[in-house]
Amino acid sequence: MLDMSPANMALVLVVLNKNRPRTELALMLSRVYRVEALIDFDDAWLAMDREVPAIVLTDLETADVYGANHIVHKHKHEKLCNVPFVIMGNEPAGNCTPQFEANGDFYLQRPVSSSDLLNCLNTNMNRAIEKRWENLPPLQSTALRETVQQFQAISRAIETGEPLDMAENRKSCESLLETVTSKQYRSILDNIQGHHNYTYVHSVRVATFLSVFGDAIGIKGDDLMTLTTGGLLHDVGKMATPPDILNKNGKLNEQEWGVMINHVTHSKTVLKRTPEITRGITIIAQQHHEKLDGSGYPLGLKGAQLNDLARMSTIVDIFGALTDERSYKPAMEPERAFEILEEMGAKLDQPLVRVFRDILSS
Ligand SMILES: [Fe+2]
Ligand SMILES: [Fe+2]
Structure with a gap:
């Protein structure tokens, strides 16, 4: 059985010498991350000795950048030198940005809005994670680098209303598929957890599981590529879903749920702009929330209206969501996820659930 035990949630160290901003920022960030708030770098280095944080948030004054300059201290530590620091300050960004960016850190000029700060922390934590992927074997490293670049390109295409670049998309899917057909995909699943672009x-993960599923039951060539591409693009519409709904810890209210399920319609709009999108890819994107008993969405299709592609993608999408690590929950153990799939009874194609379970257990 795959080892997908929960990794720790990202730890953000807030090191600020002024009480009120420290408390307010720690409270705001604790909705999304595990946060430790400290008054100075004497305490911060002790904390970093206990556990390496994903990122450090500080300011020019607390880090004493023009005096003792505590930030240079991290470069003496093998474990800490790749931890990005985000440094806030009142000085113009033009004066400060170059010196910090040269060391992999980031400067934010005050005033800083909550959304800018969250974006900045996510982007810098992701950069640090993506840098670690460079140490993986070339096959896995290439697949991760190409798929993350592909998601950045998809995000730009959605913003500008342009079609997706399917030649580039095919390249990244081929790399991912190669890790599957050569049975070297497990480190993809391990190393991608912790990246903060949840939809990516x-x-x-859905693309990998669908490819593993297809490969094991004898699907080949263009049909196998359809599974990989469909998995990678199945939720593109979620890139237009507001992050506070996407990352909400708890049940969505009726209005939020309406926005959430609309991602299927958004996906349809995005994919329709791209002529090379095949019928198989469309089925995966449009039908992965449909259920055999008609209780799914958006159309409430049932039974024979759902072919194997739709049935497989529904199973894999639910399994993927349960075993995904999120800011508000650890990854569920695969055994428990399969119990839930089985408890769903007639909603899913249970013989296919058993086949998928056997494949991942072998
Ligand atoms: Fe979805
Ligand atoms: Fe999904």
């Missing part, structure tokens, strides 16, 4: 992580 979920999509690569």
